Each structure stands twice: as structure tokens, then as C-alpha cells.
Amino acid sequence: xxxxxxxxxxxxxxxxxxxxxxxxxxxxxxxxxxxxxxxxxxxxxxxxxxxxxxxxxxxxxxxxxxxxxxxxxxxxxxxxxxxxxxxxxxxxxxxxxxxxxxxxxxxxxxxxxxxxxxxxxxxxxxxxxxxxxxxxxxxxxxxxxxxxxxxxxxxxxxxxxxxxxxxxxxxxxxxxxxxxxxxxxxxxxxxxxxxxxxxxxxxxxxxxxxxxxxxxxxxxxxxxxxxxxxxxxxxxxxxxxxxxxxxxxxxxxxxxxxxxxxxxxxxxxxxxxxxxxxxxxxxxxxxxxxxxxxxxxxx
Numbered sequence: 051x052x053x054x055x056x057x058x059x060x061x062x063x064x065x066x067x068x069x070x071x072x073x074x075x076x077x078x079x080x081x082x083x084x085x086x087x088x089x090x091x092x093x094x095x096x097x098x099x100x101x102x103x104x105x106x107x108x109x110x111x112x113x114x115x116x117x118x119x120x121x122x123x124x125x126x127x128x129x130x131x132x133x134x135x136x137x138x139x140x141x142x143x144x145x146x147x148x149x150x151x152x153x154x155x156x157x158x159x160x161x162x163x164x165x166x167x168x169x170x171x172x173x174x175x176x177x178x179x180x181x182x183x184x185x186x187x188x189x190x191x192x193x194x195x196x197x198x199x200x201x202x203x204x205x206x207x208x209x210x211x212x213x214x215x216x217x218x219x220x221x222x223x224x225x226x227x228x229x230x231x232x233x234x235x236x237x238x239x240x241x242x243x244x245x246x247x248x249x250x251x252x253x254x255x256x257x258x259x260x261x262x263x264x265x266x267x268x269x270x271x272x273x274x275x276x277x278x279x280x281x282x283x284x285x286x287x288x289x290x291x292x293x294x295x296x297x298x299x300x301x302x303x304x305x306x307x308x309x310x311x312x313x314x315x316x317x318x319x320x321x322x323x324x325x326x327x328x329x330x331x332x333x334x335x336x337x338x339x340x341x342x343x344x345x346x347x348x349x
Contacts, residue, residue: 082126082312082325082334097316098200098239101128101157102293104277104310107167107300108148109139115299115308115327120155122325122332126312130198131156134277134295135165135209135245137188146187153188161196162188163205165245165278166217181207193226202234203241208256217246217278219258224265232269239315240271247276247294249285254278266290272315280304282311284322284338291320291340309335 101123108116123131133153138145153160164184181192192207204227208217231240246256248263256262266274267288274292281304283294296309308327312334313320319341326335 081332082122082323097314097321099126099128099130100201100239100241100273100275100313100315101126101131102134102275102295102311102313103131103156103298104134104245104295105136105165105280105297105300106133106149106152107136107139107297107302108152109142109145110301111139111299112301112308112327116152118327118331119298119310120152123310124157128157128312130196130201130203130241131158131160132203132205132241132243132275133160133162134243134275135163136167136277136297136300137162137165138168141168141170141183143183143187146183150187159196159198161194161203161205161241161243163194163243163245164188164192164207164209166209169209193223193230195230200237200239201241202231202238203243204230206242206244208244208246216254217244217256219244219256219262221261223258224261227262227265227271228269230269231271239273240269241273241275242266242271243275245276246278247283247292248274249287249292250279263287273313273320281306282309282324282336284340286340293322296324 103119103123137149153162164181168184169181194205196203206219206223206226208219227242231242234240247254248256248259250256267290271290274290276292276294279294280297280300280302281294282296285292293311293313295311296306297303298308298310300308310325312323312325319339322338322340323334324336325332
């Protein structure tokens with residue numbers, strides 16, 4: 051792992067987690083960077099802003115991160131907050147209660163999807179009621195859709211009950227991407243969210259990823275947001291930008307500090323600002339600029 055300033059970043063060039071197809075640099079700011087003037091037609095004539103939070107793992111969390119996260123996200127004034135799974139550590143009722151309280155402090159509208167830790171681990175519930183607690187405390191819709199100013203967003207459940215850790219997507223997921231995001235209004239930022247990164251390989255690979263990526267291309271999706279790895283990552287594939295957020299509040303940081311990703315999209319450019327938790331609070335670390343012809347460009 052490389053270091054920039056006095057915090058640990060995800061990786062050096064060429065290592066896992068380094069952005070592909072984007073320009074990156076590091077900065078250190080106490081608060082989220084002010085957004086530059088943006089496209090005409092969007093409220094306040096500014097870029098579309100998405101707060102991407104993932105892998106809270108409440109039950110195995112850093113109390114300082116939990117206590118300060120919502121205020122840092124709110125300071126960015128996002129148009130949409132996306133939370134990409136593993137909200138709990140072991141899918142216990144008490145953990146879901148904590149999650150619900152934290153989610154209610156994050157800016158709305160919110161889109162939240164399930165991760166592998168959000169299903170009971172070793173329990174009869176995994177066989178007969180795998181999603182009951184999630185549906186009770188978080189969202190009853192396995193494919194939630196959110197419409198915000200200049201954004202159409204779709205969430206997918208990529209964790210079937212019969213898989214242990216790796217995710218899987220099928221033809222129904224792909225069809226939903228094409229139907230919902232492919233039918234989004236012209237000019238909208240098209241956002242797909244799921245827990246498992248579609249570009250992951252090896253033991254972390256997402257089963258059915260090729261089918262899903264075909265749907266992403268067909269639907270002209272702009273942003274694909276995921277979590278799971280606990281390591282921030284930004285990659286560009288053609289016209290699509292893939293962002294993996296780190297763990298926002300877990301103690302299981304895997305070599306990188308707690309972080310979340312602040313994403314702005316405007317005039318063919320996506321800028322990802324990684325917000326890290328340090329001794330002095332949250333600050334901007336790596337900044338990645340990814341050029342994509344699809345984003346916020348009249349298609």
C-alpha cells in the first residue's frame with residue numbers, strides 16, 4: 051500500500067485498487083470540496099452529485115466513524131446517497147436497528163442494496179427467511195429504483211441465499227437494467243448499484259458478470275457502484291465508470307482507512323473524491339477524474 055500525506059491510500063499504480071482509465075491525484079481538505087459550476091438544466095446549475103457509502107458492518111464498527119459519517123456526507127449536499135451493502139456484520143436484529151438509525155441520518159433520497167453480510171450466517175433463517183430482516187428494517191424491494199434531479203438509479207440484490215460470499219446476477223437482473231436504466235430520461239445520469247463489483251476477478255468474481263456488463267452497455271449506464279472489497283477503486287470501461295467504495299465505518303479496513311466516495315458528474319467527466327477518516331476527522335484523499343462520453347452529455 052502506498053501513502054500520500056499522512057493517510058494510507060488504496061494502492062500505487064499497477065496495484066489492486068488503482069484507477070484504470072482515469073487521472074488521479076491526492077489532496078487533503080477537512081470538508082468535501084465545493085462543486086464547480088455545472089451543466090445547464092440541473093438545479094442550481096451544478097454537477098450531479100452522488101454520495102457512495104458502503105460496507106458499514108455495524109456490529110464490528112469504528113464508533114468514531116459511525117458518529118461522524120452522516121455529517122460529512124450531508125456537507126456535500128448530494129443529489130442521491132447510495133449505500134452498497136454489508137450494512138451489518140451478522141444480520142442480527144440489534145445490528146439492523148443500529149443501521150436503520152444511521153441510515154435515517156444520511157441525506158435523502160437514498161438507495162440501499164443488500165450485501166453478503168446482511169443475510170444470516172449459520173441459521174435456519176438463511177434457508178427459510180434469508181431476507182426477512184433486511185426487508186423489515188431496510189427495504190422490501192429487491193430492485194429499488196430512485197429518481198432524483200438528473201438521476202435515474204437502480205439497485206440490484208446480488209447475494210442469493212445459497213451462495214456464501216460471492217455474488218450472482220441472472221437474466222432477470224440484466225433485464226431490469228435494460229428496462230429501467232435503458233428507459234431513463236435523456237440527459238439523466240444512469241446509476242446502477244450492487245454490492246459485488248462486476249469487474250472483480252479470481253475468488254471475488256461476480257457470477258453472471260458478463261451478462262450484466264452486456265446489459266450495462268445496452269442501457270448506456272453511466273455509473274456502476276459497488277463495495278465488498280473494502281478498497282476504493284475507480285475504473286473506466288468504454289463509456290462506463292465503475293466505482294468501488296471502501297468501508298465507511300468498519301474496523302475491517304484491509305490496509306486502507308475508513309472511507310466513502312463523493313462523485314460528481316458533469317459534461318462528460320466524472321470526478322471521484324475519496325473521503326478518508328483520520329485523527330482530525332474526515333478529509334479528501336485521492337481524487338480521480340474519469341472522462342466518459344456518456345456522462346451528463348445529451349446522449
